[in-house]
Amino acid sequence: MPPPRPLPPRFEITPEEIETVVTEFYAAIREHPGLGPVFAAHVTDWPAHEAKIAAFWRNAILFEKSYDGNPLMVHKAAGNVRPGMFDPWLGLFDSVLRRNLRPETAAAWSALAHRIGQGLRYGVVETTRFDDGVPKLR
Template identity: 50%
Template sequence: MTAQNPMQKFDITPEDIDRLVAVFYERIRAHDMLGPVFARAIAVEDGPEWRAHEARIAAFWRNAIGIDRSYDGSPMQVHVANPEVMPGMFSVWLDLFGATAREVLTPAQADSILVLATRIGDSLRYGVTQRGQVRGAPPKLF
């Protein structure tokens, strides 16, 4: 399939993203290290709070890929504000995301979304590493 939107970075449909997100967060919930962090932030039990989180994440990916612009959040703020999200967790998250993408998507789609995830993950990890070092400084608006 060819992408309809000229801003779209690679060929993937919203349905592909929904599948990836559903399987990924099912594995996150069962993960020894990451599961408890998400359980405390979202919900212990699988249910409506998790569906809402997955819908937000799917919108985030559609935005990152250029499919639509419905996502209006700030992942940097969310991760920096959650003191349980530690720098050392990012490679674990990315490994799980990569393994899931390779199972759920075509190899080309998986390669492409992993490039994006790695770039965004590196930036979030840096933000989390800097957490606390700007205490007392004026808020960064841009």
């Protein structure tokens, strides 16, 4: 039996384009007044973090199987990630996508990022509730 064929990419993009987006995004994150301190509390080696996130996106988009991690568990364990942070995060990410990619590629990656962000936000909300069950949204 022949080996399984690799899955085609979700959309056309190069590993170099993914690298560019990740690098520019985290440069912007470090400057962001609300998100920068949240990341700085956890990221001590930016090049290693960016390499891991680029591997995450290559896996999610190109199906490289180069990422080994659990983003939901990392965000839950961080302790300072709040559901209200996802909109600014995604907005910043979208602006980097639009600056660096063809419109159709930026739109496809944005849609994927928003689906992932929705799942992460839900996972964080479910574990950040007041005692009466009301979610902590900020």
